[in-house]
Amino acid sequence: MRTYIRLIFTTLTLWLAASSSLSAAEPRATLVEAMLADNDARKIELITSLAGEVDESIKPLLIAWREDGLYLYEPSGATPVPVQLTGEKDADDARAAVRVDTGAPLVDAEGKPVHLVAGDLNAVEHTSMLRRAMKGVLDLIDIGSPDAKKRLQAIQTIGFAQETDKIPAFQKRLAIEENSKVRRALREAIAVTQLKDPSDAVKLAAVKELKELHSLSSYDLIRTAMREADAAKSTELATEAKAALVAIDNHKSNINFFGTLFRGLSLGSILLIVAIGLAITFGLMGVINMAHGEMIAIGAYTTYLVENIFGAGITIPFFGFSLAIPGMNTTGAFYQTYFLFALPLSFLTAAVVGIGLERSIIRFLYRRPLESLLATWGVSLLLQQGLKLMFGSNNVQVSSPSYLSGNWTVNDIIFGWNRVFVIGFAGLIVFGVWLILTKTPLGLLIRSVMQNRGMASCMGVRTERVNMLTFGLGSGLAGLAGAFISQIGNVGPSLGQNYIVDCFMTVVVGGVGNLAGTIYSALGIGLVDQSLQQILLNPVLGKILVLVAIILFLQWRPSGLFVTRSRNLDD
Amino acid sequence: MFKVTQLMTAGALALGTMIGSARAADTVKVGVLHSLSGTMAISETSLRDVLLFTFDEINAKGGVLGKKIEPVVVDGASNWPLFAEKAKQLLEEDKVAVTFGCWTSVSRKSVLPVYEKNNGLLFYPVQYEGQEESKNVFYTAEAVNQQATPAIDYLLEQGYTKFYLIGTDYVYPQTTNLVLLEYLLSKKVPIENIGGGFKKDESGKIISAGKYTPFGHTDYQQIVSEIKQFSAGGKTAVVSTLNGDTNVPFFKEYAAAGLTAEIAPVVSFSISEDEFRGLPAKQLVGQLGCWTYFQSIKSDANKEFVKNFQKWLKTTTVPGIVKEGRVTCSPMVLSYDGVYLWKAAVEKAGSFDVDAVRAALQSGLSFDGPGGKVTTQKNMHLTKNVFIGETTAKGQFKILKEFKDVYGEPWLLGKFKAE
Numbered sequence: 001m002r003t004y005i006r007l008i009f010t011t012l013t014l015w016l017a018a019s020s021s022l023s024a025a026e027p028r029a030t031l032v033e034a035m036l037a038d039n040d041a042r043k044i045e046l047i048t049s050l051a052g053e054v055d056e057s058i059k060p061l062l063i064a065w066r067e068d069g070l071y072l073y074e075p076s077g078a079t080p081v082p083v084q085l086t087g088e089k090d091a092d093d094a095r096a097a098v099r100v101d102t103g104a105p106l107v108d109a110e111g112k113p114v115h116l117v118a119g120d121l122n123a124v125e126h127t128s129m130l131r132r133a134m135k136g137v138l139d140l141i142d143i144g145s146p147d148a149k150k151r152l153q154a155i156q157t158i159g160f161a162q163e164t165d166k167i168p169a170f171q172k173r174l175a176i177e178e179n180s181k182v183r184r185a186l187r188e189a190i191a192v193t194q195l196k197d198p199s200d201a202v203k204l205a206a207v208k209e210l211k212e213l214h215s216l217s218s219y220d221l222i223r224t225a226m227r228e229a230d231a232a233k234s235t236e237l238a239t240e241a242k243a244a245l246v247a248i249d250n251h252k253s254n255i256n257f258f259g260t261l262f263r264g265l266s267l268g269s270i271l272l273i274v275a276i277g278l279a280i281t282f283g284l285m286g287v288i289n290m291a292h293g294e295m296i297a298i299g300a301y302t303t304y305l306v307e308n309i310f311g312a313g314i315t316i317p318f319f320g321f322s323l324a325i326p327g328m329n330t331t332g333a334f335y336q337t338y339f340l341f342a343l344p345l346s347f348l349t350a351a352v353v354g355i356g357l358e359r360s361i362i363r364f365l366y367r368r369p370l371e372s373l374l375a376t377w378g379v380s381l382l383l384q385q386g387l388k389l390m391f392g393s394n395n396v397q398v399s400s401p402s403y404l405s406g407n408w409t410v411n412d413i414i415f416g417w418n419r420v421f422v423i424g425f426a427g428l429i430v431f432g433v434w435l436i437l438t439k440t441p442l443g444l445l446i447r448s449v450m451q452n453r454g455m456a457s458c459m460g461v462r463t464e465r466v467n468m469l470t471f472g473l474g475s476g477l478a479g480l481a482g483a484f485i486s487q488i489g490n491v492g493p494s495l496g497q498n499y500i501v502d503c504f505m506t507v508v509v510g511g512v513g514n515l516a517g518t519i520y521s522a523l524g525i526g527l528v529d530q531s532l533q534q535i536l537l538n539p540v541l542g543k544i545l546v547l548v549a550i551i552l553f554l555q556w557r558p559s560g561l562f563v564t565r566s567r568n569l570d571d
Numbered sequence: 572m573f574k575v576t577q578l579m580t581a582g583a584l585a586l587g588t589m590i591g592s593a594r595a596a597d598t599v600k601v602g603v604l605h606s607l608s609g610t611m612a613i614s615e616t617s618l619r620d621v622l623l624f625t626f627d628e629i630n631a632k633g634g635v636l637g638k639k640i641e642p643v644v645v646d647g648a649s650n651w652p653l654f655a656e657k658a659k660q661l662l663e664e665d666k667v668a669v670t671f672g673c674w675t676s677v678s679r680k681s682v683l684p685v686y687e688k689n690n691g692l693l694f695y696p697v698q699y700e701g702q703e704e705s706k707n708v709f710y711t712a713e714a715v716n717q718q719a720t721p722a723i724d725y726l727l728e729q730g731y732t733k734f735y736l737i738g739t740d741y742v743y744p745q746t747t748n749l750v751l752l753e754y755l756l757s758k759k760v761p762i763e764n765i766g767g768g769f770k771k772d773e774s775g776k777i778i779s780a781g782k783y784t785p786f787g788h789t790d791y792q793q794i795v796s797e798i799k800q801f802s803a804g805g806k807t808a809v810v811s812t813l814n815g816d817t818n819v820p821f822f823k824e825y826a827a828a829g830l831t832a833e834i835a836p837v838v839s840f841s842i843s844e845d846e847f848r849g850l851p852a853k854q855l856v857g858q859l860g861c862w863t864y865f866q867s868i869k870s871d872a873n874k875e876f877v878k879n880f881q882k883w884l885k886t887t888t889v890p891g892i893v894k895e896g897r898v899t900c901s902p903m904v905l906s907y908d909g910v911y912l913w914k915a916a917v918e919k920a921g922s923f924d925v926d927a928v929r930a931a932l933q934s935g936l937s938f939d940g941p942g943g944k945v946t947t948q949k950n951m952h953l954t955k956n957v958f959i960g961e962t963t964a965k966g967q968f969k970i971l972k973e974f975k976d977v978y979g980e981p982w983l984l985g986k987f988k989a990e
Contacts, residue, residue, distance in 0.1 A: 266792065537768050540740050
């Protein structure tokens with residue numbers, strides 16, 4: 001009898017042990033099944049089935065899958081095994097492989113751990129549909145995530161699915177949530193879901209809540225609720241919904257107002273950084289430099305080169321020779337710093353090219369503006385062709401570092417980091433130029449030569465040299481502009497052509513020979529352009545109107561915003 | 572030493588032309604009319620390359636009706652009046668049997684009267700807006716129902732309910748978006764769910780749908796923030812007919828605003844594998860494309876085609892040709908298919924005469940091209956397969972869905988009626 005009991009007891013224990021270990025392995029097994037399933041519908045079904053499992057180990061695996069971090073190990077003849085590579089790279093670039101299904105190291109027939117090279121393996125495939133399913137699963141795990149940003153996103157995604165059974169989970173979280181943004185999202189999610197409630201009273205409360213939150217994303221849902229209420233003749237609800245829509249619309253126009261201000265400022269800053277170099281060479285020196293745009297392009301290509309040197313290197317066909325520049329193969333955070341190195345280098349490269357241009361051509365043409373226009377136009381064509389020969393006629397890819405590609409959203413207004421950066425950058429450049437011109441001996445010389453060349457020369461100033469350095473400064477600033485433009489637009493041989501008109505426009509409107517005028521006109525044009533786009537809802541018409549406005553403005557004030565008063569007898 | 576080589580090359584070239592003209596009777600002249608300089612050169616040179624490759628391939632197998640193809644390559648230089656002049660030169664001086672060429676709609680419209688007057692034959696390979704059917708043009712191009720409407724079908728099937736239309740301001744995007752507007756309304760998508768704005772004439776009829784930017788536009792802040800607001804409620808897709816390199820600032824701004832393919836995917840009709848060479852592929856991952864061919868198609872015919880083209884690039888002596896990093900894309904394959912269809916038509920007609928060749932083309936010829944079987948139609952368009960793909964970090968498309976044998980229908984405006 002006792003043996004029987006013992007036997008039953010042992011069996012039971014074993015069974016329990018087995019089942020518990022089974023349940024631990026189960027989500028992983030489901031995940032592997034999903035990876036190997038042959039149709040997307042089944043894959044999605046399997047992935048979604050993971051949603052109920054509270055298994056933290058699934059989360060990193062799903063994330064790795066989404067980011068191409070899981071690989072298929074395919075021994076010949078056998079079924080493929082999804083693996084994850086962990087640990088440090090060894091001498092052959094290989095890393096230890098861990099089986100996705102068990103979490104144990106992958107071993108070969110002799111039981112030795114297998115090391116694999118990521119490049120030799122195929123990543124486990126995924127499509128946008130699968131990624132969306134994975135995101136759903138991750139979102140549910142994320143409601144309790146310690147990272148507020150993740151909680152926020154998860155709550156928004158789940159909230160807008162309007163599933164009433166999720167409300168208790170939201171309310172539970174709301175009771176303990178401390179982050180104000182997440183609290184707002186939770187209230188929004190609850191209210192949005194309540195719009196699906198059969199009771200009018202609940203709906204009414206929900207609409208009131210959404211009105212108070214002026215929630216942009218629930219606009220469509222409130223509108224639907226309003227129509228349903230209209231159809232069901234529940235007047236009170238319909239009126240409240242209409243009021244909520246009006247409140248949200250008002251909020252929208254507020255956002256748009258401040259958004260436009262910010263965008264105008266950032267567009268103005270871009271105009272300012274591309275034009276400030278020209279304001280020095282054209283405005284102060286009186287040289288009509290049609291090759292200014294190409295100086296910008298040189299800065300942009302320098303950034304491209306620096307990026308490639310930080311990466312895998314680059315080969316340039318250099319007028320018949322092939323010039324191979326080795327790369328440093330950096331990755332991660334250090335790679336991202338390439339832009340900080342590119343900034344001074346693009347300034348230097350453009351400045352050197354500018355000085356070369358000044359020495360070889362422009363210095364012969366100081367008193368002949370029309371000839372300098374023609375000659376520099378020729379130089380611009382030459383430089384464009386040169387860039388084409390070196391880098392090809394296609395645009396090249398410059399990837400933005402991560403610190404320039406995010407955004408910062410305050411009260412539904414988006415502040416893109418690249419745009420915030422450009423405003424700061426423009427500010428720094430203006431400050432730098434002001435420092436050089438007013439606080440350095442060079443600045444003093446530049447100003448004296450600009451005001452009265454003959455007198456300065458008589459006082460012993462080497463005007464030739466000052467001219468050269470001033471031109472170099474203007475060109476270098478164009479190079480800096482190019483480095484920045486590579487982060488927001490195209491880098492191609494004709495890059496300069498796209499900006500040269502904007503540059504001249506900005507400088508002429510500001511008043512030739514006046515740096516402050518350039519600043520005001522850049523910011524002014526930027527603001528007017530963005531406001532017109534906002535009002536007319538049409539960028540094409542907006543652009544035309546800006547040009548017309550500039551023409552009219554120049555009719556009224558032919559010498560621009562600020563007129564430079566000179567003591568020169570010629571003027 | 573350098574001079575000697577130069578002299579020798581020049582001599583060889585001269586000799587080559589002499590032999591060429593001596594053999595003139597054994598060849599048939601075929602025109603290639605693309606922009607090899609100017610803004611469109613980036614895209615159109617690839618088409619010249621693939622055409623020359625196709626001619627070499629056909630010549631190696633004995634040519635057409637026993638005659639070798641002799642290409643006459645002219646440069647339209649992205650200049651539309653020049654296109655008409657060059658077309659005139661091809662037809663009246665060189666007396667070409669057929670021309671393969673044009674990319675932009677405006678270049679096609681410019682050469683159209685020339686081909687109609689001289690009763691020439693032009694094969695046109697690039698997706699276009701429809702609303703045209705000339706007996707002197709064979710459109711291997713995708714019609715709107717072979718690219719834009721299948722993409723919308725796919726998005727609707729995926730549960731998207733809001734659509735934002737955006738494009739470059741010229742005839743192809745404007746017409747396509749008007750067709751799409753009618754199509755969406757006929758699919759019961761409410762008009763307030765279609766974003767981008769509308770323009771109406773005095774009678775209240777919508778004459779333009781969607782948001783348009785000029786060529787070379789660089790500032791997409793305003794539009795992206797509008798898309799962000801429009802898509803706040805979820806289930807939104809952006810339908811883009813933006814052309815050329817304006818896509819770079821657009822997608823950079825799109826990513827900076829925190830929009831991704833998972834939040835609101837962009838389906839583009841003008842970005843092919845070839846355009847990816849200048850785009851930041853990483854920021855485009857997961858965005859959608861729709862064409863009648865992708866390089867990633869896993870058929871034997873396609874693998875063969877890609878391999879042969881790459882091999883040809885290595886050995887070719889065409890001056891200035893780009894040999895590194897080349898890919899194949901839909902307009903290239905439709906050019907390739909066009910040459911083979913023309914060859915089949917000539918062989919069926921037994922003559923190079925345009926009227927006879929046209930009749931043969933209209934009789935329904937088939938060709939198994941790299942993108943699958945294509946069949947000519949009576950209305951001078953092609954029946955072919957349509958593919959939806961999503962972009963990968965390597966600048967290729969991963970195929971998500973295929974529509975088999977879609978009939979090319981050029982006249983779509985006013986065809987879809989909302990009930």
